[in-house]
Amino acid sequence: MRLTPVDVVLLGLHGLRTRKARAALSALGIAIGIATMVVVTGVPASSARDLDARLATLGTNLLRVHPVTVGDQPQPLPAESIGMVRRIGPVEHVSAVANLHTVARRSDRVDEHDASGLTVLAGRTDLLAAVGARLSSGRFLSDATARFPVAVLGWEAASRLGVATVRPGEPLPQITIGNRRFVVAGVLAPVPLVPDLDTSVVVGWDVAERSLGFDGHPTVLYVRAAEANLEDVRAVLPATVNPRLPGMVDVSRPSDALAAKRATATTFGSLVLGLAGVAVLVGAVGVANTMVVSVLERRREVGLRRALGARRGHIRLQFLAESTALSLLGGIAGTALGAGAVVAYAMWHSWPVAIPSWVAAAGLGGATLVGMIAGVYPAVRAARLPPTEALASP
Amino acid sequence: MSEVLALERVTRQYPGGVTALDDVSLVVTRGELLGIVGPSGSGKSTLLNIMGTLDLPSRGIVRIGGEDVTRLSDRRLSDLRGARLGFVFQQFHLTEGSTAVENVATGLLYAGVARRRRRRLAEQALERVGLGHRLRHLPHQLSGGEKQRVAIARAVVNEPDVILADEPTGALDTATGDSVLDLLTELHADGATIAVITHDTDVAARLPRRVTVRDGRIVSDRSAENEERSAGGTRCG
Numbered sequence: 091m092r093l094t095p096v097d098v099v100l101l102g103l104h105g106l107r108t109r110k111a112r113a114a115l116s117a118l119g120i121a122i123g124i125a126t127m128v129v130v131t132g133v134p135a136s137s138a139r140d141l142d143a144r145l146a147t148l149g150t151n152l153l154r155v156h157p158v159t160v161g162d163q164p165q166p167l168p169a170e171s172i173g174m175v176r177r178i179g180p181v182e183h184v185s186a187v188a189n190l191h192t193v194a195r196r197s198d199r200v201d202e203h204d205a206s207g208l209t210v211l212a213g214r215t216d217l218l219a220a221v222g223a224r225l226s227s228g229r230f231l232s233d234a235t236a237r238f239p240v241a242v243l244g245w246e247a248a249s250r251l252g253v254a255t256v257r258p259g260e261p262l263p264q265i266t267i268g269n270r271r272f273v274v275a276g277v278l279a280p281v282p283l284v285p286d287l288d289t290s291v292v293v294g295w296d297v298a299e300r301s302l303g304f305d306g307h308p309t310v311l312y313v314r315a316a317e318a319n320l321e322d323v324r325a326v327l328p329a330t331v332n333p334r335l336p337g338m339v340d341v342s343r344p345s346d347a348l349a350a351k352r353a354t355a356t357t358f359g360s361l362v363l364g365l366a367g368v369a370v371l372v373g374a375v376g377v378a379n380t381m382v383v384s385v386l387e388r389r390r391e392v393g394l395r396r397a398l399g400a401r402r403g404h405i406r407l408q409f410l411a412e413s414t415a416l417s418l419l420g421g422i423a424g425t426a427l428g429a430g431a432v433v434a435y436a437m438w439h440s441w442p443v444a445i446p447s448w449v450a451a452a453g454l455g456g457a458t459l460v461g462m463i464a465g466v467y468p469a470v471r472a473a474r475l476p477p478t479e480a481l482a483s484p
Numbered sequence: 485m486s487e488v489l490a491l492e493r494v495t496r497q498y499p500g501g502v503t504a505l506d507d508v509s510l511v512v513t514r515g516e517l518l519g520i521v522g523p524s525g526s527g528k529s530t531l532l533n534i535m536g537t538l539d540l541p542s543r544g545i546v547r548i549g550g551e552d553v554t555r556l557s558d559r560r561l562s563d564l565r566g567a568r569l570g571f572v573f574q575q576f577h578l579t580e581g582s583t584a585v586e587n588v589a590t591g592l593l594y595a596g597v598a599r600r601r602r603r604r605l606a607e608q609a610l611e612r613v614g615l616g617h618r619l620r621h622l623p624h625q626l627s628g629g630e631k632q633r634v635a636i637a638r639a640v641v642n643e644p645d646v647i648l649a650d651e652p653t654g655a656l657d658t659a660t661g662d663s664v665l666d667l668l669t670e671l672h673a674d675g676a677t678i679a680v681i682t683h684d685t686d687v688a689a690r691l692p693r694r695v696t697v698r699d700g701r702i703v704s705d706r707s708a709e710n711e712e713r714s715a716g717g718t719r720c721g
């Protein structure tokens with residue numbers, strides 16, 4: 091006689107129903123393992139999806155052109171390089187900054203040698219569009235303000251200089267650059283593609299040349315080009331920027347750094363995933379242990395079932411179904427628990443939630459498999475019990 | 485009278501040389517109610533196990549429904565128990581956490597009866613043993629006598645050829661034991677074939693046929709008509 095699948099499931103759940111606390115505890119082992127698996131894959135996946143989303147809005151078509159540093163001295167880029175790059179066909183935006191090698195302070199009362207570790211840059215007025223930066227408050231430099239002592243602060247620079255926000259209608263805050271007073275017109279939001287800007291103070295190109303001794307040579311060019319032609323543009327940039335010494339020019343792609351960060355997160359994840367696998371394995375041992383004890387306790391039930399016509403195979407099936415049900419329940423609970431943790435963590439970081447569906451499937455499938463394997467030995471033992479011996483058990 | 489179950493010169497030896505049954509022959513015919521009586525250690529439990537195919541003889545033949553079961557595979561034996569035999573145990577062996585109906589329905593689980601039909605037949609069997617009002621009760625909510633009635637319902641639910649009852653009154657007080665015996669007598673009157681194993685001569689006295697076992701041999705086989713039947717052995721212990 092064959093048992094129907096429904097009968098097998100009911101038999102499997104029967105033993106769990108009558109020993110709820112023990113079933114819950116041994117399922118907990120599996121649940122913790124599966125939950126860990128879901129978390130260690132779900133969290134990096136959510137983080138990666140967030141990076142993807144950020145990369146998509148920031149664009150991956152930004153190139154950073156900077157001179158190679160020889161010894162201590164960076165080889166300056168020619169002043170006319172900006173115009174030359176602009177003439178490359180697929181180039182959409184070109185902007186530039188130049189390091190002024192001077193010091194920005196809260197006021198002239200602060201010692202020049204006790205500066206805040208900020209970089210003072212001369213910046214072109216079209217910098218924001220090129221690097222994809224936004225203002226957190228105030229305004230950026232315009233053709234009009236670039237000629238006057240007006241500065242715009244990076245996000246981190248603003249907090250180090252004690253400028254929280256720039257409010258319209260209120261007197262503009264003042265800082266000291268070199269030995270001159272500058273008013274702060276705006277504060278930038280963090281710039282993910284060019285984190286250097288966060289610790290920078292940007293002043294106009296003209297005012298830098300007039301009062302801070304700037305020679306007009308840009309330090310870094312930011313180039314946006316059509317994505318399809320990006321590699322071509324990248325190839326011609328060194329010769330365009332510095333026709334005499336193209337080897338002295340380096341071109342990098344800032345979005346690569348974010349992509350690398352993403353790859354790092356994934357590598358880290360696979361290590362922890364292995365540890366989670368070990369946790370599942372430990373849970374499986376717990377299930378096997380519970381089942382062995384359960385078989386020992388239920389020898390009389392086994393004997394009775396044999397007397398009622400159960401074949402050895404029926405007994406095996408019953409205990410296999412029980413251990414599978416046990417660890418599948420653990421798997422379901424663990425997946426739910428892990429998913430909840432990922433959702434909470436992602437929401438805390440305001441990331442989009444991403445739980446790879448293969449992880450949930452592998453978690454549940456793995457738990458089922460583990461339960462079956464853990465149940466084999468106890469099930470075989472139960473089935474091998476001679477009926478008379480089983481019935482005579484105390 | 486047709487034979488339902490027969491033992492022919494059955495010997496059961498255990499490893500170590502203990503002979504629990506020694507050359508026993510016994511025929512149970514359809515519609516009989518017989519007692520197998522003997523003190524503890526006489527071999528009556530071994531006899532029951534062999535009659536119930538839970539154990540196989542070292543020598544000899546066991547026939548159930550005319551078929552020699554000693555040659556059957558474990559799988560065929562299991563099917564045979566599920567289809568032709570019913571067991572009642574001293575300790576009831578009810579499953580805690582399952583209702584009376586569920587316990588009785590387990591008696592049909594391995595016979596391949598569909599679930600809904602199992603339930604209906606179980607309810608009918610419980611009504612037959614006078615527990616129609618206890619269908620949804622759990623074992624711990626039932627008295628000892630009621631538990632044994634549930635166990636009897638489980639033994640009869642598959643309409644077996646023979647019901648084997650091992651000390652069915654052993655765990656009950658005298659009055660409750662009597663009512664369980666009354667129930668077995670009623671079932672017998674309805675046509676069931678029942679073998680009761682007991683060490684209690686008072687219980688045995690109420691049964692139409694008494695087979696006395698001592699030291700692994702049948703020492704007497706009397707029916708109510710006080711007629712001595714031919715027994716496998718007549719040695720008195």
